Amino acid sequence: MHCDCHIHMALDGSDWKAALARHKTAPDEAFIRATLKNYQTLGFDFLRDGGDRWGAGEFAAKIAGEYGICYRTPCFPIYKRGHYGSFIGRGYETLDEFRALVREVKERGGHFIKIMISGLMDFNHYGILTDTPMPADEVAAITDIAHEAGFAVMAHANGDAAVSAAIAAGIDSVEHGAYLTEETLHQLAESRTVWVPTLATIGNLVGEGRFPDEAVKPLLAYQEAAVAKAAALGAYLAPGSDAGAWAVPHGKGGLDEQHWLREALGSDADAVLERGAAEIRKRF
Secondary structure, eight states, X not given: OEEEEEEXXXXXXXXXXHHHHHTSSSOOHHHHHHHHHHHHHHTEEEEEEOOOTTSHHHHHHHHGGGGTOEEXXXXXXXXXXXXXXXXXXXXXXXXXHHHHHHHHHHHTTOSSEEEEOSOOBOTTSTTOBSSOOOOHHHHHHHHHXXXXXXXXXXXXXXXXXXXXXXXXXXXXXXXXXXXXXXXXXXHXXXXXXXXXXXXXXXXXXXXXXXXXHHHHHHHHHHHHHHHHHXXXXXXXXXXOOOBTBTTOOTTHHHHHHHHHHHHHHGGGHHHHHHHHHHHHHHHO
């Protein structure tokens, strides 16, 4: 059976604005059921959602058992107002506001906390990120709040500073993780943090036409080399495609992620990914 440790049920892999509009009055049950059925047909039995503020992932979690799927959701991702995340998450300004959002996740039956602590990779320009990372002391503070409430923490984090801060804070899984240095890869390997590198969000762009290959190809090469180095050092790595993101369709995107990870990891892929996926299943 397959697992995808990072999806977004609210998105569809093509038009994010239209996809979110589909759920704005209520989760689109027909779309969600068709998507779960597709995952079932392709042999997926575990999905971890990155959250949305319209309840698509929450609804999916309620019915996923009908399709033989264990489905985990944070309800919604939490971002710092003024920074990346407003299109899909719930924002906070103060730590008290963050605590209130964590309490709401618990009241709604969420399984873990998802936080946004950086911007995105700029697919038009190699080596560039779209936002400044959250300060390390704030990353530590909000992680502690979530852990004290009994939740594991999943963090959207790109760039060396953001990922290093996440690891130091004891975050349970780091998503994306662009442009990590060797020092941070060693830090990762010495921790219990699981890296979910979402290579499909990069690899599926090669030759696709939306972004220049001269930016995408070196980014893919950098990330695949970092994944291989992390595995060689003994870090936890798990497969998560970010399905719903541009050019990463549900179901097929999860299989694409396995392809890109196998390209990076070679013959060790199965053992490495099974070890990391087991940690995600256990902690989340």
